[in-house]
Amino acid sequence: MATPTSPREQSGSPSPAQHGETLKAVSLRHPGRWVSAAVLLVFAAMLVHSLAFSTVERGGKREQRFQWDVVGQYLFSGRVLRGLVVTLELTLLAMAIGIVLGIVLAIMRLSPNPVMTTVSWIYIWFFRGTPVFVQLLFWYNIAYIFPQFSLGIPFGPSFVTIDLNTVSVFLIAGVGLGLNEGAYMAEIVRAGIISVDEGQVEAAQSVGMRRLQTLRLVVLPQAMRLIIPPTGNEIISMLKTSSLASVIAVIELLGAVQQIYAVTYQTIPLLMVASIWYLAVTSVLTVGQFFIERRYSRGAARPRLPWIWRKLGQNLRYIRPRSDTLSPVAQS
């Protein structure tokens, strides 16, 4: 209101609180949340019904729409589990290469040495600019162009020679994915490094630290806080991108289920098997990421669990009886 109201105009409104009287505060109602929750529940019920109970006519036989029995049959089968292990190994190898390469490339990119900067820039440009699928196929066929890989004096004698025809497809896939990942990790690490306050570098220099010492002791530990969430993202992404290795004959999780359904034609249930494992591993990685983030946020705001897990944690505390919360009645 633009003008102050006179006492007479306020006569219709409730009287101000008397001294000593307590007023109850009512928090804002959110009817929209209840409506949307109700709508969502209906959809959820439909989904559960379709997933678990509905049936469908196939080849004159009525059977479960999603063939959960087939899913159950293959979920823990030896071939699927062996494929899962290969997927995990492939992800680990590719990410290890990617992270180390990414840190090196990022440091090169930010180096005062123009040669380093240019090399790093060209690497990132090339590996981000071509599809990882194409890169994998290229590495798979590398022996066609370079049958041998030798370490030695340029145009002179060589000391170590590897016959690229004999390198395992697993190694080709792991290194290929890792080389590609390095380009993406480089940009993540670089973003983390340049986010650290310039004053930190000056403070490190003022006590006499050298450039790489400053990076290792002062800049990178602080950059980690910004590097870890997108790196977690990259690991989860790599877990699934590693399925591309199946096209160069690596029998990882997807390759394993493909081999099975190529024979049994139970395509959907076997893709469900693969999806369940991908989801399960992703869930474990998400939990791991939370704890690593918390470790590296020392001296900064702590990350919080998402709302639903916090609520769940609070409610679990009520369920679990604790000796120090016993009511006075029970103690007397």
Added chain:
Amino acid sequence: MTAHADGKTQMVYAEGVRKSFGRVEALKGIDLTVFSGEVLCLIGPSGSGKSTFLRCINHLEKIDGGALYVDGELVGYRRRGDKLYELPEREVCHTRSAIGMVFQRFNLFPHMKVLNNVTVGPIRVKGVPAAEAQDQARRLLERVGLADKVNAYPNELSGGQQQRVAIARALAMEPKLMLFDEPTSALDPELVGDVLAVMQDLAQEGRTMVVVTHEMGFAREVGDAVVFMDAGVVVEAGPPDQVLGDPQHERTRAFLSKVL
């Protein structure tokens, strides 16, 4: 080391120091001397180049012209014949390790505990054994009144406490020269006194200090010399009573009339 007439030695000697940022000339030929055991206060309006000059002393900024000596040695260069050769990083770092610096915004390492902030320099740069560095750090932290904050992280401390840790961090390198870049400008008024008290204590034990400050009271009481800079030149220099009490230049008078 250059001996002076009355037996004092020159810790910092600047002759025609020039520095430009792009087309902006921040320092237009600074001549200045700081004697050993002396506290020199640099005052002047913001943008006058006093912080830039301070940062040139430990080579955080490269000078474009003139000569700057610390303890008789050229900063960042070596002279051979009539040419100046830029020093490699290793030697620049070695020079810096003997010059302590305290920043306006503290710049403590937020991911390290207070104790590690103080010990990281001695351990990693000078190679002091960890136990020895920790003993020294505890003594220094006690001296700045923060013995109980050894295991705290910087973000758990007030601005004044952080700045005192920063002073302890600089002292831990056992510097022959201490540089202060507006050490109290980012502090709440009631916290300024604690930091100034620590600095006064350092001055009394005979440390050589160059202090960029807006605290005229500190400059008058603790400073042995006051230099007034404006627009990249030294306008007036001399004992505090003279520069602050009886300024000879119009620009100095105009500046002081605004800040006193």
